[in-house]
Amino acid sequence: MMEKKRAQKVFNVKLSTKGQIVIPAEIRKMINISGGNTLQVTLDETNAIKIQKKPTALDWSNLIAGIPNEVVTFNENGTVNTSKSPNFAKWMSEDE
Structure with missing residues (x-):
């Protein structure tokens, strides 16, 4: 981000x-x-x-509050598996 x-x-x-x-x-x-x-x-x-x-x-708590809490699964090519880690994938693409 x-x-x-x-x-x-x-x-x-x-x-x-x-x-x-x-x-x-x-x-x-x-x-x-x-x-x-x-x-x-x-x-x-x-x-x-x-x-x-x-x-x-409190600053640190607020900083990490919006980070998704899920296991992040990667595809064989190193990209995020969006079907297994949808929240993380969405979070990573918010600023694009």
Whole structure:
């Protein structure tokens, strides 16, 4: 399944003397975070900083909620057997 990409937005924030930043309300609403949530901060080889929400158990549960729960049977040529695994086949073709 392909995820739709959002248009990139740039926000300017100030670093406090204690090294803190405020994440703009628009971003907090978009990714559903609030006080007490855990965030992951990554520094890449170009010194770019990436901050993202650390997935919660509920996030993972919601992510897998739509995945069909059935035994997936494959044909001899490696394709999904749509008659024996109809839900999985339907799920795999949703974005086509």
